[in-house]
Amino acid sequence: MKRIFFLVIIIFLLISPAWASERGFLSYIEQAPNGKIDWNKGYFYGIGLGYPHLNDGSKAKALRVAQAGALSAILQVASGVRIDDQRLLKDLEREKLIIQIKGLVRYEPYEREFVKKRPHPFYRVTYRAPLNGVEGLTSRLLNQLRTQSSSWKDLPQPGNLSDDDSSLPWLVLDARGLEKQTPVQPALFPKIVTEKGDTVYEVKKVDEEALKKRGMARYVVTDRNRDELASWPAQTPWNWLCDFVSPDTAQAQEKRKRRGQYIVKDVQGVQGLMKTNVIISESDAKSIREEDASNQILKECRVIVIASSSLGGIEGKALKYLALGR
Numbered sequence: 001m002k003r004i005f006f007l008v009i010i011i012f013l014l015i016s017p018a019w020a021s022e023r024g025f026l027s028y029i030e031q032a033p034n035g036k037i038d039w040n041k042g043y044f045y046g047i048g049l050g051y052p053h054l055n056d057g058s059k060a061k062a063l064r065v066a067q068a069g070a071l072s073a074i075l076q077v078a079s080g081v082r083i084d085d086q087r088l089l090k091d092l093e094r095e096k097l098i099i100q101i102k103g104l105v106r107y108e109p110y111e112r113e114f115v116k117k118r119p120h121p122f123y124r125v126t127y128r129a130p131l132n133g134v135e136g137l138t139s140r141l142l143n144q145l146r147t148q149s150s151s152w153k154d155l156p157q158p159g160n161l162s163d164d165d166s167s168l169p170w171l172v173l174d175a176r177g178l179e180k181q182t183p184v185q186p187a188l189f190p191k192i193v194t195e196k197g198d199t200v201y202e203v204k205k206v207d208e209e210a211l212k213k214r215g216m217a218r219y220v221v222t223d224r225n226r227d228e229l230a231s232w233p234a235q236t237p238w239n240w241l242c243d244f245v246s247p248d249t250a251q252a253q254e255k256r257k258r259r260g261q262y263i264v265k266d267v268q269g270v271q272g273l274m275k276t277n278v279i280i281s282e283s284d285a286k287s288i289r290e291e292d293a294s295n296q297i298l299k300e301c302r303v304i305v306i307a308s309s310s311l312g313g314i315e316g317k318a319l320k321y322l323a324l325g326r
Helices: 002-019 059-079 089-094 137-148 208-214 226-230 237-245 247-259 282-295
Strands: 029-032 035-038 043-050 108-115 122-130 170-174 192-194 199-201 218-221 262-266 269-271 277-280 303-306
Touching: 035 059, 043 059, 059 089, 059 108, 059 122, 137 208, 170 226, 192 282, 199 282, 226 262, 262 282, 277 282
Parallel strands: 170 262, 170 303, 192 277, 218 303
Antiparallel strands: 029 035, 035 043, 043 122, 108 122, 192 199, 269 277
16 A cells, blocks of 8 residues: 555656646746846846857866856846936946946856857857846845935835745736737836836835845746636646645635636736836726735735736747747
């Protein structure tokens, strides 16, 4: 009997990757020259190339060139990140604020590969840096803005982020209907506004710890319709196994399934110079505010935006092959 039980566990673990995308979300990938931004997982990347034949035939010199190129590329990607509906990160350097982009980016080596491509093999080096977290771009930028601008001194709100929020709902803003109009653009500090211009969600209304941990919004792509998203989570093999093993877990799962994990609302349009602010209906704004009052869905930055993009979800495959045509 024990053998059969453990065999069942192994089978479920083997097929679990097929269920890992049960939510149906893939990363929204914003491509940049020699880099990319993953607005779902919260990382941005820069890539550099080094050719031995252009460096006295030395692989060591070629590697150093590739590393320098990766650093330059990741800083260029960071400079193009949208801060809000008005500015890019590089725009802050032109204002009175003295922002050193290099000091904000905490990058790490992510990938190094020697590509044996004829007639000229080369090194390809990729650096990665986080958007979120204690050392993320959002947190470090926020800290610097506070010291240099009085308007940011008290933003966002201090608070206490709950340790376990796995059972709490998320707001999903479906912007796929804007594909033929003006699509939404990702930003570090976006806003949610109503058709009448009232602000529902902005940086001064969120919890500081939540902002640093999650960012204000995740940007994803999906082919799931609204009904499928609103009814998530469906019963997965892993949930079924938990139900079998633990009755308490089964009751908790059933309670979540009755309510649903995602509250899905349609985006009516976009606003701002950078097209980063999303517009929702007055009725949706009312229900979202009510939801926030009961479980702090906005204050704790549990917000997902479904964007429309042919590149979204490709996980940066174009980045890996940038050099193959050289």
